[in-house]
Amino acid sequence: MxxxxxxxxxxxxxxxxxxxxxxxxxxxxxxxxxxxxxxxxxxxxxxxxxxxxxxxxxxxxxxxxxxxxxxxxxxxxxxxxxxxxxxxxxxxxxxxxxxxxxxxxxxxxxxxxxxxxxxxxxxxxxxxxxxxxxxxxxxxxxxxxxxxxxxxxxxxxxxxxxxxxxxxxxxxxxxxxxxxxxxxxxxxxxxxxxxxxxxxxxxxxxxxxxxxxxxxxxxxxxxxxxxxxxxxxxxxxxxxxxxxxxxxxxxxxxxxxxxxxxxxxxxRLLTVSQLAQLRDQQLPVTLIQSSELRGRLGEYATTSEEARRVTVDPLFGLENSFKVFYGQVGALTDPAFFGKKVAEEAELRERVAADPALVERIGNPWADMDAVVATQRRLYLPYRQLEAAAGQRSSLYSYARSIVRASKERAKAADQRRAGYSDADIAAMGRRLSTEVPIANDVERIALSFWLTKTREYLTADHPQVKALIGAENPEELATRLVEGTRLADPAFRAQALAMTPEQIAASDDALLKFVLANDDAAQAVRAQYEAEVSAPSSRAAEKIAQARFAVYGTNLYPDxxxxxxxxxxxxxxxxxGDKTITPFTNIGGLYERQTGASPYDASERFMAARDRVNNDAVxxxxxxxxxxxxxxxxxxxxxxxxxxxxxxxxxxxxxxxxxxxxxxxxxxxxxxxxxxxxxxxxxxxxxxxxxxxxxxx
Amino acid sequence: MxxxxxxxxxxxxxxxxxxxxxxxxxxxxxxxxxxxxxxxxxxxxxxxxxxxxxxxxxxxxxxxxxxxxxxxxxxxxxxxxxxxxxxxxxxxxxxxxxxxxxxxxxxxxxxxxxxxxxxxxxxxxxxxxxxxxxxxxxxxxxxxxxxxxxxxxxxxxxxxxxxxxxxxxxxxxxxxxxxxxxxxxxxxxxxxxxxxxxxxxxxxxxxxxxxxxxxxxxxxxxxxxxxxxxxxxxxxxxxxxxxxxxxxxxxxxxxxxxxxxxxxxxxRLLTVSQLAQLRDQQLPVTLIQSSELRGRLGEYATTSEEARRVTVDPLFGLENSFKVFYGQVGALTDPAFFGKKVAEEAELRERVAADPALVERIGNPWADMDAVVATQRRLYLPYRQLEAAAGQRSSLYSYARSIVRASKERAKAADQRRAGYSDADIAAMGRRLSTEVPIANDVERIALSFWLTKTREYLTADHPQVKALIGAENPEELATRLVEGTRLADPAFRAQALAMTPEQIAASDDALLKFVLANDDAAQAVRAQYEAEVSAPSSRAAEKIAQARFAVYGTNLYPDxxxxxxxxxxxxxxxxxGDKTITPFTNIGGLYERQTGASPYDASERFMAARDRVNNDAVxxxxxxxxxxxxxxxxxxxxxxxxxxxxxxxxxxxxxxxxxxxxxxxxxxxxxxxxxxxxxxxxxxxxxxxxxxxxxxx
The missing domain is CATH 2.40.10.120 (Thrombin, subunit H)
Structure with a gap:
């Protein structure tokens, strides 16, 4: 899974x-x-x-x-x-x-x-x-x-x-x-x-x-x-x-x-400072936020059979990624595991320090990275809330952002555009946007309202961009208005909207497109700052550390x-x-022993019906x-x-x-x-x- | 707040x-x-x-x-x-x-x-x-x-x-x-x-x-x-x-x-190893679980006016404690803050080491504490899920546990009982139990089902005590059965149940009392192990560290x-x-400037009605x-x-x-x-x- x-x-x-x-x-x-x-x-x-x-x-x-x-x-x-x-x-x-x-x-x-x-x-x-x-x-x-x-x-x-x-x-x-x-x-x-x-x-x-x-x-x-x-x-x-x-x-x-x-x-080769940022900030905030959203969707799922049906996929994704990140944090907060990472970095740095020519060539990229990570800790929350996790997996928001950004990039000369917005890219985007995909309005509303609420919570109500996003509404009302006020659930409209200019979007009556457009300059500014002050310098430092590794350990290595x-x-x-040995195989018969009839340990109806015919010994x-x-x-x-x-x-x-x-x-x-x-x-x-x-x- | x-x-x-x-x-x-x-x-x-x-x-x-x-x-x-x-x-x-x-x-x-x-x-x-x-x-x-x-x-x-x-x-x-x-x-x-x-x-x-x-x-x-x-x-x-x-x-x-x-x-004087356990395990698990429960209750609150009403207090508590713990983690994951704690401990240990008589008297309580914390990391999750956080704030569960434990302790001689279960304590408990308090069954059901689900998630379905708790049901069905099958919402019944023997509870038709009784020996065994292997030895080590502090810094200190x-x-x-100075006062007029009419920035009706009469300059x-x-x-x-x-x-x-x-x-x-x-x-x-x-x- x-x-x-x-x-x-x-x-x-x-x-x-x-x-x-x-x-x-x-x-x-x-x-x-x-x-x-x-x-x-x-x-x-x-x-x-x-x-x-x-x-x-x-x-x-x-x-x-x-x-x-x-x-x-x-x-x-x-x-x-x-x-x-x-x-x-x-x-x-x-x-x-x-x-x-x-x-x-x-x-x-x-x-x-x-x-x-x-x-x-x-x-x-x-x-x-x-x-x-x-x-x-x-x-x-x-x-x-x-x-x-x-x-x-x-x-x-x-x-x-x-x-x-x-x-x-x-x-x-x-x-x-x-x-x-x-x-x-x-x-x-x-x-x-x-x-x-x-x-x-x-x-x-x-x-x-x-x-x-x-x-x-x-x-x-x-x-x-x-x-x-x-x-x-x-x-x-x-x-x-x-x-x-x-x-x-x-x-x-x-x-x-x-x-x-x-x-x-x-x-596997983040620096210790980068791993600490993941352990201390990025993974915990992700776990905390995804847990609350999981609770929201899980409770919503109990309200009707249809609610249950439309939340299967999003809940499944949230729960799966939750365990992944929880396990990652588990490794990073395990003193032995983290200690090994610390020791490995210390060993490499020691060997680099013993090679003056190498030091001359690469400088001290670990110190560079530490400085970048200090900046990253400061910029991470606004970057996350206003740009990287904006819309919180709302499909409608994601459509709106693609359309708004395409409209702005299309107005530029080809060589001035951001990556991913060439004419061919926009054409491909058009094909994706015009594909029919069911939209569950309640799930959209929950996602948007959750995102807005958390953005206010983590950046505070006094943050200028929070004020711009939420204005005099509250997140729930705003999310409802945006979902009810957009036609982006309709693939034909999406394809048509992709041809609009920013001015046409601003003058349109589509609440969500206008909302995304109104906040897009600020979101892109946050992204630009993050790229300039975090992504770019961390790439430079990482390249130098990679050079150090090749120099010290040779090149017969697998890449991440x-x-x-x-x-x-x-x-x-x-x-x-501990004292448990787990054997490598299960067989089909074990399914029938484990099932209790109560979800999630209820075997499927077809499997139950085939119980007497199936080969229980099959791996x-x-x-x-x-x-x-x-x-x-x-x-x-x-x-x-x-x-x-x-x-x-x-x-x-x-x-x-x-x-x-x-x-x-x-x-x-x-x-x-x-x-x-x-x-x-x-x-x-x-x-x-x-x-x-x-x-x-x- | x-x-x-x-x-x-x-x-x-x-x-x-x-x-x-x-x-x-x-x-x-x-x-x-x-x-x-x-x-x-x-x-x-x-x-x-x-x-x-x-x-x-x-x-x-x-x-x-x-x-x-x-x-x-x-x-x-x-x-x-x-x-x-x-x-x-x-x-x-x-x-x-x-x-x-x-x-x-x-x-x-x-x-x-x-x-x-x-x-x-x-x-x-x-x-x-x-x-x-x-x-x-x-x-x-x-x-x-x-x-x-x-x-x-x-x-x-x-x-x-x-x-x-x-x-x-x-x-x-x-x-x-x-x-x-x-x-x-x-x-x-x-x-x-x-x-x-x-x-x-x-x-x-x-x-x-x-x-x-x-x-x-x-x-x-x-x-x-x-x-x-x-x-x-x-x-x-x-x-x-x-x-x-x-x-x-x-x-x-x-x-x-x-x-x-x-x-x-x-x-303020936990050892660094204890602070790290809080930072790495206890606070994150608490934040993660309380966030999901917050999501559950928050979404449930949207289902009716009555649901909104009965969730005000539990949500309020969850959100408030969330911020407290989030802020605590924020301090512990701040490299400067944690670094200061590390430096303070190092200084004290250094000064102790320089005093052979003191070392002779107290040994190395920091090393003792580190060993206790390693055990604590291993025992924490079962202790939390099966005992410390059992029932997840369900009032009915809490009543049931008090009644079950009182019934077991009452059968013992006075000097063999656990603290808190003297005849006088049980009499006081009886007065509390017979007080009328409204119970919101949906909130109880959500709390119990959430607790059971998380216990299975964190301890795995193969944990013997998880099997004993959940059996062949699923957490939702079980929680519903327990809430619907108990009379503990009735204060008269609670008072009456407090007089029951364990045998009478086991023979009763109260689903929740029987459930708690059936799992209580196991829960108390987990508690006893935790007390013996964590609480007691950490108290001993902490006392020695306190002695060290008195010896090094004198006694004119405030206690935690x-x-x-x-x-x-x-x-x-x-x-x-940063570049912001926050002045120490607000005045009533500021309320009217901040309010937008949208929750939670809607001033109360009475305050709005008094707008023209109120003294805006009052602090x-x-x-x-x-x-x-x-x-x-x-x-x-x-x-x-x-x-x-x-x-x-x-x-x-x-x-x-x-x-x-x-x-x-x-x-x-x-x-x-x-x-x-x-x-x-x-x-x-x-x-x-x-x-x-x-x-x-x-």
């Missing part, structure tokens, strides 16, 4: 310049399984030696071409006709979008009898990595000699130029420049992109998320967190000759296993996660904590030592022959510290096995056509 | 053995205004010298005899006929108890035309300190040579014995042994106790709490946070010849002012706050932060440098002549670090002035009889 990329926070980290790649800590205690390796630097020989496998470049290419990137998730082609395996929790938004008050497919599952019943997931794309090009020199060169905002703009602009040169306006491809090793490298990743992705199969929420939030990040688990999508082009399923062969047999304990996917963000395709290796293995979920993180959700888990044997969907509770460091004794990946998916398709859901497509003989 | 004692948390701290008194940090930077002094150790000469005042023992005695302790709050007699001044927020629970769906006195205010209309506040007591007796030797002697649980029990039992010897079963007196200087001293405080306390006057919530949560802990403020009670005996107002004379004139900037009241808890009567001195003074609220903390709410603010000039009701945002240290540059007490109360009684509420009683000539 947990491995979906935690969008809001990692996005905010990215904005802070903190999601940039970082290198690993090569201490002697680092376990063999540590590392989220890029496909152009996978330690193939070391792995073959350690595991007795015979991986080769062909194996790597085949896995890479089978791997699929979804928004915030990972996946893989598992048939020649575009069939994609991922997690249920990666498609739950889509299922919710396809549902209505009358037909709740989240609750009842999405089961198709044939391809005509496969429906497009609004806004969903699927991307396959086709090529990697080194563009480090161009990107680093663009920022040379610049500081602050000018540095940020020059870098962004060069990156945009590289991407544009490579992909032009081709909507069937994605070209993305990705930072690795914290600015040590920049690579252009080229993708084939599918933008008609249809929902093929999803179990009932209660089968996929059995045990709910209490079991999330825990093991043993009994979750069918799997779903199938299909990529279409020109209205027809795509041909995908390179795909992973489906192996319905579960692995054995000790078997080597590989996970190919897109880990979102790790922060940046939601780019990685391969992790490991083996099927349980773990021991359900299993754990392995692979080093993965949020964003890896849906990643194919692959055996040494290159066959898919499961979809990674979670980590155990100990994996949450993985953002900052990997502990091979305790960190575990949790996977739903192909053996369980196969058994479920056969016995619980009666899907012979899908089994045939997967090559499973009955 | 904020200065009401934050019950749940400080109670939990007290249980942790952490609320015991601690001595101040006598560094050179300590401001003259620092200190919450006991009446038997007030630095009268130093104050007279510094402020040019002429305080004497008579002044002190008169103030002490006028000071009143309420549950969680402070107050004072202000007439010869038992009239008591306190804060509105100290009586809001009473107002809510006296209200109903038809008559919402919280919203409309409680205005009486004569004494017949004064109504008893359910459960409210008022206590006046009459005598202080040193009992240090008896208490310390009782624990000598004992460890762990035996130590805790021996101390508790001796304390109970002292109290009983002094007060017997006299229900008109309270005898309480209070710890000072972290176990350096124990004193018996004897009180005259009034248990018929009636509500005389309270303004509308909107007048008392204008600006609501956003303005709470901020200044400038415009809050009439004042109310009047009256103590009765035998159905008649008591005679109170010793009381504070009402002075309706506001002080001038720089005037010396004194605050007499009951600061709840400060923790322990909700016992203290006197603080200071002067009327604003403060400067409304003012700030002073007095060192106070939660529990001081309602404290009389007194001039050098011993006249009351206001009621303290809040601190500014900087005062929140006051739990751990006082900063005279920034910490400020916020007071509602007698000039504003007088003007309101005269012009807004038309209360000539009260003005007459206060000796105010029209």
């Amino acid at each position: 947990s491995l979906r990329r935690t969008i809001s926070f990692s996005a905010s980290l990215a904005v802070l310049g903190m999601a940039a790649a970082m290198v690993s800590v090569p201490t002697t205690s680092a376990r063999a399984e540590e590392g989220m390796w890029t496909f152009d630097n996978f330690p193939i020989q070391a792995v073959n030696t350690a595991y007795g496998t015979r991986l080769d470049q062909k194996w790597l290419d085949s896995v890479r071409e089978s791997a699929v990137r979804l928004q915030g998730c990972s996946a893989s082609f598992v048939s020649g006709e575009g069939l994609i395996l991922t997690n249920h929790h990666c498609v739950v938004s889509c299922i919710q979008d396809l549902s209505s008050a009358e037909n709740d497919y989240v609750k009842n599952g999405w089961v198709t009898a044939n391809r005509e019943e496969e429906k497009t997931c609004p806004g969903q794309t699927a991307e396959v990595l086709t090529e990697i090009v080194d563009v480090t020199d161009r990107v680093l060169g663009a920022g040379a000699g610049l500081e602050g905002g000018a540095f940020v703009r020059a870098r962004s602009s060069e990156i945009e130029k590289i991407q544009k040169e490579a992909c032009g306006d081709d909507t069937k491809r994605t070209c993305q420049v990705i930072s690795f090793y914290r600015g040590g490298q920049y690579k252009l990743y080229k993708f084939k992109k599918y933008d008609d992705v249809r929902l093929v199969f999803a179990p009932e929420f209660q089968a996929a998320f059995f045990g709910g939030d209490p079991d999330n990040f825990n093991f043993p688990r009994y979750a069918l967190d799997a779903a199938f999508l299909r990529a279409y082009e020109d209205g027809k399923p795509v041909t995908s000759p390179v795909h992973l062969k489906w192996n319905a047999d579960a692995p054995k304990e000790g078997d080597p296993v590989f996970v190919a996917g897109n880990p979102g963000t790790t922060q 996660a940046t939601f780019s395709l990685r391969l992790s290796y490991g083996s099927v293995k349980g773990w021991t904590e 359900y979920n299993f754990v392995s030592t692979n080093d993965i993180i949020g964003g890896n959700s849906g990643s194919p888990v692959i055996n040494a022959k290159g066959e898919v044997i499961g979809a990674a969907f979670d980590g155990n509770i100990h994996s949450l510290g993985g953002s900052f460091g990997y502990d091979g004794e305790l960190n575990r990946t949790v996977t739903v096995s192909t053996s369980a998916i196969t058994e479920a398709l056969r016995t619980v859901y009666n899907q012979p056509h899908l089994l045939r497509e997967l090559g499973v003989r009955r | 904020s200065l009401r004692r934050t019950i749940s948390f400080s109670a939990s701290l007290a249980v942790l053995g952490m609320a015991a008194a601690m001595v101040s940090v006598p560094t050179t930077s300590a401001r003259a205004e620092e200190g919450m002094w006991t009446f038997d150790n007030f630095p009268i000469q130093a104050v007279n010298t510094a402020y040019g005042t002429r305080l004497d023992q008579k002044w002190l005695d008169s103030v002490r005899e006028s000071a009143v302790r309420l549950q969680g709050c402070s107050a004072s007699f202000v007439s010869g006929e038992g009239l008591i001044l306190t804060n509105h927020h100290c009586v809001v629970s009473c107002i809510q108890d006296l209200s109903s769906a038809e008559n919402d006195y919280v919203k409309n205010g409680w205005v009486t035309a004569n004494r017949e209309e004064e109504k008893t506040c359910p459960g409210q007591t008022a206590e006046v300190l009459t005598e202080i007796v040193d009992v240090t030797d008896r208490v310390l002697g009782a624990g000598a040579g004992l460890e762990g649980g035996a130590f805790v029990r021996a101390r508790s039992s001796e304390i109970e014995k002292i109290q009983k010897e002094a007060c017997g079963d006299d229900t008109k007196r309270t005898c309480q042994v209070i710890s000072f200087y972290r176990g350096g001293q124990y004193k018996l405080y004897k009180f005259k106790k009034y248990d018929d306390v009636r509500l005389v006057f309270a303004p509308e919530f909107q007048a008392a709490f204008f600006g609501g949560d956003p303005d709470n802990f901020n200044f400038p403020r415009y809050a009439l946070d004042a109310a009047f009670l009256r103590a009765y005996e035998d159905g008649k107002p008591v005679t109170s010849p010793v009381h504070l004379k009402w002075n309706a004139d506001a002080p001038k900037e720089g005037d010396p002012v004194f605050v007499a009241g009951n600061p709840g808890t400060t923790q 706050a322990t909700f016992s009567l203290r006197l603080s001195y200071g002067s009327v003074k604003g403060w400067t932060e 409304y609220n003012f700030v002073s440098t007095n060192d106070i903390i939660g529990g001081n709410s309602g404290s009389p603010v007194i001039n050098a002549k011993g006249e009351v000039i206001g009621a303290a009701f809040d601190g500014n945002i900087h005062s929140l670090g006051g739990s751990f240290g006082y900063d005279g540059e920034l910490n400020r007490t916020v007071t509602v002035s007698t000039s504003a109360i007088t003007e309101a009684l005269r012009t807004v509420y038309n209360q000539p009889h009260l003005l007459r009683e206060l000796g105010v000539r029209r």
Whole structure:
């Protein structure tokens, strides 16, 4: 459940310049399984030696071409006709979008009898990595000699130029420049992109998320967190000759296993001062605010069946990211864990200090970073409330902000615009905005009112921008007025509004567009200040620290996660904590022992109905030592022959510290096995056509 | 608003053995205004010298005899006929108890035309300190040579014995042994106790709490946070010849002012390891959980007018304590603030190390404490969820637990019982239980379901005690069943249930009583372990550190706050932060400038109606440098002549670090002035009889 990329926070980290790649800590205690390796630097020989496998470049290419990137998730082609395996929790938004008050497919599952019943997931794309090009020199060169905002703009602009040169306006491809090793490298990743992705199969929420939030990040688990999508082009399923062969047999304990996917963000080389800021300010405020919003939505969900239905997805996201951040704070407030980070930094600084030439070259970037972090602590709350977390996940607010900012950028010459607002970007935005997506007005109202209330609480009623936002209204009334006074729930209106000028927006009668426009200059000023005083100088300091690490430890290191395709290796293995040993497998029979009939421990109706027929011995979920993180959700888990044997969907509770460091004794990946998916398709859901497509003989 | 004692948390701290008194940090930077002094150790000469005042023992005695302790709050007699001044927020629970769906006195205010209309506040007591007796030797002697649980029990039992010897079963007196200087001293405080306390006057919530949560802990403020009670005996107002004379004139900037009241808890001498545990675990978990509950209740409040009404008081408490704890975390995560605590500890340890005789006597109590804190980090969550915060403020749960524990203790011989369960205690409990108090079933259900859900979340579904608590139900269903299946909302039944044996409870059909009984052994085992492994050894270590401090710094120190009567001195003074200077006064006219008509910035109807008649120049609220903390709410603010000039009701945002240290540059007490109360009684509420009683000539 947990491995979906935690969008809001990692996005905010990215904005802070903190999601940039970082290198690993090569201490002697680092376990063999540590590392989220890029496909152009996978330690193939070391792995073959350690595991007795015979991986080769062909194996790597085949896995890479089978791997699929979804928004915030990972996946893989598992048939020649575009069939994609991922997690249920990666498609739950889509299922919710396809549902209505009358037909709740989240609750009842999405089961198709044939391809005509496969429906497009609004806004969903699927991307396959086709090529990697080194563009480090161009990107680093663009920022040379610049500081602050000018540095940020020059870098962004060069990156945009590289991407544009490579992909032009081709909507069937994605070209993305990705930072690795914290600015040590920049690579252009080229993708084939599918933008008609249809929902093929999803179990009932209660089968996929059995045990709910209490079991999330825990093991043993009994979750069918799997779903199938299909990529279409020109209205027809795509041909995908390179795909992973489906192996319905579960692995054995000790078997080597590989996970190919897109880990979102790790922060294993933040400085101690940066980690302290996360521990002291950013993570606590995020946990506190998301907890209150969780309470609001949770209580609202009790008011009606429809309220319950429309809050499933937002609550699910809030609860999942809550546990992620809670686990992260847990690691950072663990004296032993934090002490290790302190010791590692001290060691590196000592070794740098012993090398006068290196000191001459890089100066003291840790001191630089400490000064930046002091500024960050001062600017963080206004930046968070007025810009980074503005609107608090309200879809309508997000539409309004995109439209307002596009209107302002369009008035500028092409080379003066902010990144992400080229004509092609705005055209792409138009396609997204005109996609039909259901809007729950009460959820929108709760989100906006919550955001306004917290902004006033954290910045005080006397803050000029709070006065400008709220005026003489109160947050609840204002939020209600904005939601009731906008037509942005209508995709046709959104598309039309995207063509408006700022003057037309100001003169319109759309309350939300006018509200966002009226406050946008101030919000962008806060962003600009944050970029100039925090993001840019922390990037500069981080690059110097990266240089120090390369100089001291060499270059055979894996980069921190940046939601780019990685391969992790490991083996099927349980773990021991205190006097408890957790074995690596659960089987389907265990589901029936754990279920009580009371939510969230109520097995789905179909599973209960199939109780007497199902193979209780089939392996359900299993754990392995692979080093993965949020964003890896849906990643194919692959055996040494290159066959898919499961979809990674979670980590155990100990994996949450993985953002900052990997502990091979305790960190575990949790996977739903192909053996369980196969058994479920056969016995619980009666899907012979899908089994045939997967090559499973009955 | 904020200065009401934050019950749940400080109670939990007290249980942790952490609320015991601690001595101040006598560094050179300590401001003259620092200190919450006991009446038997007030630095009268130093104050007279510094402020040019002429305080004497008579002044002190008169103030002490006028000071009143309420549950969680402070107050004072202000007439010869038992009239008591306190804060509105100290009586809001009473107002809510006296209200109903038809008559919402919280919203409309409680205005009486004569004494017949004064109504008893359910459960409210008022206590006046009459005598202080040193009992240090008896208490310390009782624990000598004992460890762990035996130590805790021996101390508790001796304390109970002292109290009983002094007060017997006299229900008109309270005898309480209070710890000072972290176990350096124990004193018996004897009180005259009034248990018929009636509500005389309270303004509308909107007048008392204008600006609501956003303005709470901020200044400038415009809050009439004042109310009047009256103590009765035998159905008649008591005679109170010793009381504070009402002075309706506001002080001038720089005037010396004194605050007499009951600061709840400060923790200025916790060790760094204890502060880190608070910072890393206890405060964050409290903030996170209280935020989610706040969201639940806040959203529930929107569902009906009645839901709004019954959530005013619980939300108010949650929001207020949230800010307190948020401010405390803010201080502990401020690198400069925490660095100062680290430096102070290092200095003391260094000076101890330089004194071999002292080392010989006390050993290394800091190392002892570090080991205790490591255990505490491991035991804290189960202790919190299963015992300290069990029931999450559900009144019904609290009744049930009292009844269950009384039934178990009553079966034991008198000298084998836990503290607080003597026959006299159980009789007193019976009087409290039989008091009529309205119960909001939805709020009870939300609280219980929230507690059960979080207990499962934090301890996991696989924890044996979680399985025992929740069984095959889910928390929502279970909470509903417990609330619907109990008669404990009926005071007659509560009184009757208190007489039941455990066997009768087990055989009864009361779902909640049976539930609490079934889980009580486990909860008490968790408590016993925590007391033995955390509370007792941390008390021992703290006592040794207290000895070290006395040895190094001498004994002329004030003790940490322990909700016992203290006197603080200071002067009327604003403060400067950044480029802003905040002046110390607001006046009534400012209210009309700040109000927007939208909650919480809507002035009350009566205030709006009086707009043209009211004296806009009258001082409304003012700030002073007095060192106070939660529990001081309602404290009389007194001039050098011993006249009351206001009621303290809040601190500014900087005062929140006051739990751990006082900063005279920034910490400020916020007071509602007698000039504003007088003007309101005269012009807004038309209360000539009260003005007459206060000796105010029209």
